[in-house]
Amino acid sequence: AQRVTQPEKLLSVFKGAPVELKCNYSYSGSPELFWYVQYSRQRLQLLLRHISRESIKGFTADLNKGETSFHLKKPFAQEEDSAMYYCALKDQGAQKLVFGQGTRLTINP
Amino acid sequence: EAGVTQFPSHSVIEKGQTVTLRCDPISGHDNLYWYRRVMGKEIKFLLHFVKESKQDESGMPNNRFLAERTGGTYSTLKVQPAELEDSGVYFCASSQDRGQGNIGRGYTFGSGTRLTVV
Numbered sequence: 001a002q003r004v005t006q007p008e009k010l011l012s013v014f015k016g017a018p019v020e021l022k023c024n025y026s027y028s029g030s031p032e033l034f035w036y037v038q039y040s041r042q043r044l045q046l047l048l049r050h051i052s053r054e055s056i057k058g059f060t061a062d063l064n065k066g067e068t069s070f071h072l073k074k075p076f077a078q079e080e081d082s083a084m085y086y087c088a089l090k091d092q093g094a095q096k097l098v099f100g101q102g103t104r105l106t107i108n109p
Numbered sequence: 110e111a112g113v114t115q116f117p118s119h120s121v122i123e124k125g126q127t128v129t130l131r132c133d134p135i136s137g138h139d140n141l142y143w144y145r146r147v148m149g150k151e152i153k154f155l156l157h158f159v160k161e162s163k164q165d166e167s168g169m170p171n172n173r174f175l176a177e178r179t180g181g182t183y184s185t186l187k188v189q190p191a192e193l194e195d196s197g198v199y200f201c202a203s204s205q206d207r208g209q210g211n212i213g214r215g216y217t218f219g220s221g222t223r224l225t226v227v
Contacts, residue, residue, distance in 0.1 A: 043113075043219060044202075044218040045218065095165070096157060096168070097144075099153070102151065
């Protein structure tokens with residue numbers, strides 16, 4: 001069965017420090033993975049997708065099929081990065097997303 | 110364009126009562142999805158409408174939950190009777206394209222309804 005695991009519920013780093021939010025998945029086929037973000041008092045929004053290999057707001061995420069991981073990284077954290085981050089996997093054959101539990105990232109000044 | 114709108118933003122009801130959540134998708138979006146996040150757990154898929162038809166309702170937890178989308182516009186999610194474990198945040202999302210290649214990219218989420226059953 002499809003599953004997404006985000007091992008850290010809370011993550012706190014200082015401004016300017018590197019940040020890595022971990023995401024591991026289990027899926028039998030070729031996965032399509034995403035990171036979503038929810039800032040305080042805002043709605044859930046797409047941050048990036050693995051197939052686009054893009055960098056959004058300084059964040060990148062590389063799909064590692066060998067380790068079944070899709071960790072989100074940013075070399076220098078900013079205070080405005082504080083938010084709830086969700087890793088999600090697309091269930092092929094069905095138009096739905098499977099989410100991880102989310103990681104609350106706090107950037108300390 | 111207006112975003113996905115959900116009503117109410119918060120609801121506190123007693124166990125055994127009925128609650129109806131509403132979602133207004135972006136105009137013209139055929140696809141409408143319901144998800145929920147129960148406290149401490151992941152966001153889980155509930156169901157998917159294509160226009161007024163239920164495309165996938167595999168995530169609906171039990172028959173106390175009833176979703177409708179009459180006329181293919183707004184959708185309602187009724188919980189009757191509500192139980193304590195129904196507490197959580199209910200999200201709605203919509204997308205325009207039917208192709209699966211647009212999954213994720215095409216979603217626009219609402220702000221969610223926080224339901225508390227006491």
